[in-house]
Amino acid sequence: MSSEQLPLPVPSAPDEPPLRLPDRVAPMQATLVDAPFDDAGYFFEPWWPGIRAFALAERGRLRLQADGLADADATFPEIGELLGQLGEDGVALDGTLLVLDDDGRPDSGLLRARLDGNLDAGRPAYVASDLLWAGGEPVTRRSFRVRRRWLEALLTAGDRAVAGHGYVGDGTLVAEALATIGVDALSARQLSSRYRAGPAGAAWLRAPIIPAEPRPRPTLALILRLPLD
Amino acid sequence: MARSMWRGAIQFGLVTIPVKLYLATESGGIGFNMLHKKDLSRIQMKIYCPEDDEVIPRSETVRGYEWSKGKYVVVTEEDLEAVPLKTVRSIEIEAFVDEEEAEEKGARFVKQAYYLEPDEIGRKAFYLLKSVLEESGKVAICKIVLKDREQLAALNPFSKTILLQTLHWPDEIRSLEELNLPEDEIEIKDSERKMAEQLVASMGGDFDPEQEHDEYREALMQVIEAKVAGQKPEPAKKTEPTKIGDLMAALEASVAAARESRRGGAAEKEAKPAGAKTARAKRTTTRKAKASEEEAPAARRRKTA
Numbered sequence: 001m002s003s004e005q006l007p008l009p010v011p012s013a014p015d016e017p018p019l020r021l022p023d024r025v026a027p028m029q030a031t032l033v034d035a036p037f038d039d040a041g042y043f044f045e046p047w048w049p050g051i052r053a054f055a056l057a058e059r060g061r062l063r064l065q066a067d068g069l070a071d072a073d074a075t076f077p078e079i080g081e082l083l084g085q086l087g088e089d090g091v092a093l094d095g096t097l098l099v100l101d102d103d104g105r106p107d108s109g110l111l112r113a114r115l116d117g118n119l120d121a122g123r124p125a126y127v128a129s130d131l132l133w134a135g136g137e138p139v140t141r142r143s144f145r146v147r148r149r150w151l152e153a154l155l156t157a158g159d160r161a162v163a164g165h166g167y168v169g170d171g172t173l174v175a176e177a178l179a180t181i182g183v184d185a186l187s188a189r190q191l192s193s194r195y196r197a198g199p200a201g202a203a204w205l206r207a208p209i210i211p212a213e214p215r216p217r218p219t220l221a222l223i224l225r226l227p228l229d
Numbered sequence: 230m231a232r233s234m235w236r237g238a239i240q241f242g243l244v245t246i247p248v249k250l251y252l253a254t255e256s257g258g259i260g261f262n263m264l265h266k267k268d269l270s271r272i273q274m275k276i277y278c279p280e281d282d283e284v285i286p287r288s289e290t291v292r293g294y295e296w297s298k299g300k301y302v303v304v305t306e307e308d309l310e311a312v313p314l315k316t317v318r319s320i321e322i323e324a325f326v327d328e329e330e331a332e333e334k335g336a337r338f339v340k341q342a343y344y345l346e347p348d349e350i351g352r353k354a355f356y357l358l359k360s361v362l363e364e365s366g367k368v369a370i371c372k373i374v375l376k377d378r379e380q381l382a383a384l385n386p387f388s389k390t391i392l393l394q395t396l397h398w399p400d401e402i403r404s405l406e407e408l409n410l411p412e413d414e415i416e417i418k419d420s421e422r423k424m425a426e427q428l429v430a431s432m433g434g435d436f437d438p439e440q441e442h443d444e445y446r447e448a449l450m451q452v453i454e455a456k457v458a459g460q461k462p463e464p465a466k467k468t469e470p471t472k473i474g475d476l477m478a479a480l481e482a483s484v485a486a487a488r489e490s491r492r493g494g495a496a497e498k499e500a501k502p503a504g505a506k507t508a509r510a511k512r513t514t515t516r517k518a519k520a521s522e523e524e525a526p527a528a529r530r531r532k533t534a
Binding site for chain 1: 420423424427428430431432433471472473474475476477479480481483484486487488490491
């Protein structure tokens with residue numbers, strides 16, 4: 001009967017392409033520099049205090065791959081909402097997982113509570129900073145300038161996930177601003193550079209921000225920031 | 230201040246400085262009373278003698294020392310007073326040592342801190358001792374009998390007085406040997422060290438104890454106060470869910486403010502808020518990339534299901 005003619009009785013298109021995203025993404029590692037700087041060839045954004053995480057979306061399923069975290073999807077189930085904000089399938093984002101407090105600020109205590117398995121702790125959020133795959137194709141050979149534009153185009157801002165805001169050129173200005181809101185490091189990505197696994201060289205820099213006046217207490221999370229290799 | 234808990238004299242060489250001791254710290258915990266669950270009445274701890282099967286008053290108790298199994302000798306208050314030890318009513322200074330050396334050799338393991346208050350006749354000698362300790366950077370290691378035990382202690386100048394900190398005897402300080410502490414085996418890369426140093430530098434500041442407080446105690450007090458008021462304590466408040474967009478807005482505001490404050494000076498070049506577009510992308514549904522270098526990869530043109 002028909003079962004012999006249709007050995008794979010799957011209702012979806014028979015020519016559905018195989019999954020293409022890699023199981024795991026090899027991270028690019030930022031180079032530490034001593035201080036913020038100005039350079040029109042760089043895109044500056046906060047080094048958000050949270051956990052570095054890749055979000056991989058394929059066939060309507062989202063996977064999180066986070067530093068030193070075995071099952072990030074179970075720890076941050078809410079981030080699954082991100083799928084609805086993506087304009088395409090086969091997408092890999094590089095970004096940061098945060099846990100926000102009631103005032104919308106990243107909170108290290110709540111993040112720790114989350115990591116300890118308390119799923120009621122705070123409100124998780126994801127800030128995307130880079131785009132590695134789009135439409136099932138790697139885009140890592142494109143310049144950051146291009147990847148960034150595509151990222152903004154394909155990730156609609158939502159309540160839990162956004163493409164992080166950043167500024168071209170004025171690193172020291174952004175650093176001054178970040179000092180006032182308690183962020184302690186600046187991320188600088190070279191607009192002309194590719195994404196490469198391993199040490200980033202000049203492609204991605206991390207500069208510390210030392211507040212002019214010591215703040216009464218650290219306002220933003222400082223956690224899991226040391227490389228765990 | 231509260232009443233002194235000890236009275237005696239600092240002794241060294243031929244010098245005697247009469248002083249009183251006051252507890253320097255108190256425990257900040259919240260005190261609970263033990264109640265009978267059924268009627269919430271205070272329960273009492275009674276001293277019970279199983280031999281006579283009766284409850285006895287405290288006044289009928291004595292101190293006993295078990296010198297052999299089941300055999301006791303009674304030690305009275307008078308016996309304790311008569312212990313032939315110099316330190317019974319004195320703080321006997323054994324040596325003056327460098328602060329660092331004292332720290333290294335166990336002065337960090339403090340049991341309790343006490344303030345000293347000199348009696349009138351000892352004031353001059355007391356402050357002389359204090360100023361010499363301050364100038365030489367030394368700590369006086371001494372012995373004192375407190376609560377029926379001879380204690381090792383350190384004298385340290387503090388504010389307008391001298392602090393007496395009782396220390397643990399060397400044999401009371403536990404060895405680290407049973408712990409797994411492979412410090413020598415850990416390799417730290419330069420980049421890791423640099424990252425850690427930056428982190429430390431970014432949190433550098435003065436230690437302001439006024440800023441520190443027991444948040445657990447405060448949270449617990451809130452729970453208790455709410456119960457007193459007859460309400461159910463609110464679970465850790467969950468109000469309006471916060472949005473990541475608020476954080477982005479805070480970032481934009483801070484950058485705008487920083488730019489404004491810079492504008493006080495000469496002409497400025499503008500920083501383009503490249504990421505600011507994402508907030509608007511929501512409303513303009515799909516914003517197509519334009520320039521040729523921004524052309525989407527082939528797969529992007531395919532309709533997504």
